[in-house]
Amino acid sequence: MIYCIGHSIISPLGEGSQANFDAVQAGRSGLKIYTDRFADVEPFCASLFDTPQSFVPLCIKSVEQAIVHCPLSIVQSSDTIFVLSTTKGDNLDLLTPAQTIASHFGNPNPPVVVSNACTSGVCAQITAQRLLEAGLYKQAVVIGCDIQTRFIVSGFQSFKALSPEPCLPFSPDRKGLNLGEAAATIIYSREPIADNQPPCWTLETGSIHNDANHISAPSRTGEGAYQCLKDVMAGTTPSRIDLIGVHGTATLYNDAMEQIALERAGLQDVPKSMLKPFFGHTMGAAGVLETILCVLMAKNDKMVNVIKMLSGFGGVNAAIRLKIED
């Protein structure tokens, strides 16, 4: 178990976790139709920053906002590791931006980049948990970020995975996903920090499983996602889970797969959170951003136990279970 001691979200809906939470509560969506953002690319619906952002400065800003309530010495400490979750990084470079961000904050440790497709943001939190629980570090700064580019949008268009209008996760009328961009940061600590605000939540456990079925199509039996849910449910029961943040990309096959996995795990009746209609699919940021918002939503409704799940290309699935402290 590790403790969240700070978090932040920067998205087209606003800056700061609370601003993004308020935007979602107010029903605001970042999704718009873009006709001439990228050369040659057909019109698409996505959640993008009005002014195109650069990867590294956006990540740095996100970390700066997350550490407001922590001592600044935490990010500089040799007991702290930076973990970056991203799929395409800064113009296809994943390692250099992570190094630039860590050294910007004066952190001496070589950063870890998790690139596990769309599950990266949850996998990065699991990696952080293991490194902290193994006693290798005391704190981890987990950053999730992806910036939309001509590369990504053209690729998803060629895949015919994009919905021309705002996406409809888990709806029978769903037509595909919308892409999005954002940066989100969670700071985890092995111990709660005494003179800090109480921890926002604890990360109890996490699990990663492959479907071993297809590199780009979700499993029809939801095997990997089911195994993840089974793992994170160890020691608890479906009736004690208050909220599940599904991946809910609104592609035909992803949502069907998740539904099967949830039913197999006995979790079909637990309330679900689906955030893609507000932020689009923010790829490497999704797991971090959606974890923060799921917890804030659960907290707002006095809920305690939350599961966040994701699936991605390469047949990979991941889930974590979080607990909200009083």
Add this chain to the structure above:
Amino acid sequence: MLDGQPVAVSETGDKMLVELYRRYAGDYPKFFKMDTLCRLGFIAAEILINEEMRKCENEKMVNAIILANRSASIKNDKDYLATISDGNYYPSPSLFVYTLPNIVTGEIAIRHHIQGETAFYILDNPEQLEPIVQSTITNDPYGASRSEESPITVLCGWLECSAPNEFYAKLQIIWNN
């Protein structure tokens, strides 16, 4: 090299991977659809897992895959970029799917029916992977990524492909006693 002994090859570059495929696998035509990073990982895993199964008689089945490199999927990223170049815009979905480094973990998982954990990390050097693998093996309180009967056995290592004929693979199998 396999267990410290050199493996004889007559070809170089991508042709060497095809040569090794014909010698060690040969029954998996999907190999030819893969990008170089996946071909490299597929072949390295094939040789190592087959050898391990021969030696251990199936005792230690690999049930997790943790790979890493410095350059992610850069070689295939550039191949995809060429399909969307100015004045020649024809994005290829079959190339786009390989523009993620973890696809190779999926290809190996499919081939060897590995339904445990698969992960890909981008790191400065191979030494950085060791604590990640170790903490995956030891910090696994609920038996995540494995069934209770079989202890976690990880295929792990460094898998780099920065250009069409520039690649390097060093994989090993590690398990928890």
